[in-house]
Amino acid sequence: MYKKIKNSIKDKIKIADEIARSKSADIIESEIVQLEHVFSTLVFGQFIGIPSLPSQIMFDLLPESEKSILLLISRMSTQNEPLAELASVFRID
Secondary structure, rough: OHHHHHHHHHHHHHHHHHHHHHHHHHHHHHHHHHHHHHHHHHHHHHOOOOOOOHHHHHHHHHHHHHHHHHHHHHHHHOOOOHHHHHHHOOOOO
């Protein structure tokens, strides 16, 4: 009887662990996107009126920043609904 209870608890802990691991991967991916957005804003903030890097450094980084520019463009479409993006990361229904 104790073995059944012990095995049942172990199984539930394993399931909870798998759920937590899958959610943590989604949360980390979301954090990476947010950090890329912050980096893009810091680098290209001059275009939107935020004090940023000197122009020469910004233009030197421009060829390597294609992904950052595409990220900024995609963020423009979701700026009206930031809570919807956050809800999709945390799977809030």
